[in-house]
Amino acid sequence: MVSDLVAAPGIVLCAPRPPGVCAVPKGTPGGWWAISTGQGGGDIGIGATIRRQAAGKGLLARLSLYALVWWILAGGDAASWGWGLPAVFMAALLNPFPANGRLRPAPRVLLRFAGVFVLWSLRGALDVGWRALQPSRPLSPALLDYPWQLESRSSRVFLANLINLMPGTLCVRITDTAMTVHVIGNAERTLVGLAHLEHLVGELLEGEPRD
Amino acid sequence: MSLANAIGLLCVLLGMPFFFLGTLGLLRFPDAYTRLHALAKTDNVGLGLVCLGLAILSGSLAIGLKLFLIWVLMLIASATGAGLIGRTALARGMKPWGL
Numbered sequence: 001m002v003s004d005l006v007a008a009p010g011i012v013l014c015a016p017r018p019p020g021v022c023a024v025p026k027g028t029p030g031g032w033w034a035i036s037t038g039q040g041g042g043d044i045g046i047g048a049t050i051r052r053q054a055a056g057k058g059l060l061a062r063l064s065l066y067a068l069v070w071w072i073l074a075g076g077d078a079a080s081w082g083w084g085l086p087a088v089f090m091a092a093l094l095n096p097f098p099a100n101g102r103l104r105p106a107p108r109v110l111l112r113f114a115g116v117f118v119l120w121s122l123r124g125a126l127d128v129g130w131r132a133l134q135p136s137r138p139l140s141p142a143l144l145d146y147p148w149q150l151e152s153r154s155s156r157v158f159l160a161n162l163i164n165l166m167p168g169t170l171c172v173r174i175t176d177t178a179m180t181v182h183v184i185g186n187a188e189r190t191l192v193g194l195a196h197l198e199h200l201v202g203e204l205l206e207g208e209p210r211d
Numbered sequence: 212m213s214l215a216n217a218i219g220l221l222c223v224l225l226g227m228p229f230f231f232l233g234t235l236g237l238l239r240f241p242d243a244y245t246r247l248h249a250l251a252k253t254d255n256v257g258l259g260l261v262c263l264g265l266a267i268l269s270g271s272l273a274i275g276l277k278l279f280l281i282w283v284l285m286l287i288a289s290a291t292g293a294g295l296i297g298r299t300a301l302a303r304g305m306k307p308w309g310l
Contacts, residue, residue, distance in 0.1 A: 072277050118259075125256035128249050129232030132239055139245055141309045161290040164297070165255050170247055171294050172301040182244045182297065182307060 050093045062092040105204045113204050117165075120193075124167035127185065139184045144191065147178040149198055155205040159198055166197060219267030226260030229253045242308035243300050251293040258285055 053059065066088040074080035105113075131138055150156050160171040160179050168190055173180035183190045212220075236249025262282045266275035301307075 069280060072273070072280055075273070075277065121252070121255050121259070124252040125229055125232070128236055128252045129229065132232055132236035132249055137239055137241075139240070139309065141245065141307050143307065143310065161287075161294050164247070164251050164290040164293040165286065167252070168248070170244055170251070170297050172244065172297040174298065180301070182248075182301075184245055184248050 046094070049095075053093045053095055059092060062095065063088060066091045105207070109200075109203045113200050116197075116200060117162075120166050124165065127167050131184065140186075142183050142187045143172070144181045144183060144187060145178045146181050146191070146194055150202055151206060155201055158205060159201045162197060162201065163194065167193065169194065215267055215270070219264045222260045222264030222267065224264075226257045226264060229257030229260070233257065243305060244297060244307050247293045247297055251289050254289055255286060258282055 067084075070080070070084040070088055074084060148156055150159060156174070156179070160174055163169040163171055163181065168183050168185035170182040171179050172182045181190070181194065230253065233250050233253030236253065237246050240246045240249055259282050262278040266278045269275060269278075
């Protein structure tokens with residue numbers, strides 16, 4: 001059904017990059033897609049996730065970060081830790097992403113990302129608000145296949161979620177090689193924006209400037 | 212009214228129309244995908260401005276930090292929720308409107 005959809009006329013299929021660029025992350029049996037679909041590999045259960053996260057790097061950092069978040073949200077209320085401590089431990093241990101503890105974005109990159117995020121958020125909200133206000137309800141939907149340039153599973157998921165908040169894009173499918181994006185505006189301009197965001201996410205999470 | 216209070220109030224007032232626009236999109240747009248567009252984008256900015264305004268009005272760093280965290284957590288929930296609904300809809304063969 002879905003493949004019919006994507007092959008149907010009127011749906012733009014784009015391949016802005018040569019095939020073969022998007023490698024499946026190493027060490028992930030069946031590709032990371034298998035994890036989200038529950039296929040392939042025996043390391044996808046809750047017990048396995050907890051064991052992996054408990055053994056992984058950065059557990060202490062995650063525990064401290066989540067405890068800080070709880071402390072701020074609860075306004076320092078001591079009685080709240082009865083709920084807070086189990087929540088903090090569960091969040092740190094049930095994290096589905098590989099714990100590699102490599103995430104140290106340069107402040108300059110972080111600032112640039114924050115600037116783009118705020119500006120594009122505003123643009124996206126005004127754009128969709130304008131479409132909702134117009135009597136003619138101008139929407140020109142299309143599905144785009146966007147091949148991954150990003151290497152790691154977590155940065156791909158981050159990008160897929162990020163674009164849901166950015167102007168005119170919604171991620172509707174994630175595979176090993178590409179994500180399918182539902183767009184409501186100009187498809188070509190959207191692709192340029194996606195490439196820019198992917199570049200930024202690459203710098204932010206994978207730590208190396210991308211071409 | 213001090214300048215900070217005026218700016219805070221302005222941010223809250225500027226944020227509220229975004230919730231209206233999102234709701235309008237939810238009611239007017241034709242399918243699940245386009246409605247997700249409307250909600251995810253406008254809630255992000257609407258809540259951001261309201262939280263920013265309230266943080267300025269509160270005059271407290273602790274409350275400001277808490278409101279910022281609430282916004283960030285809502286962003287994560289909103290982006291993840293929109294993605295889950297969108298991916299499930301397509302996986303179940305729901306055809307996007309206009310295609």
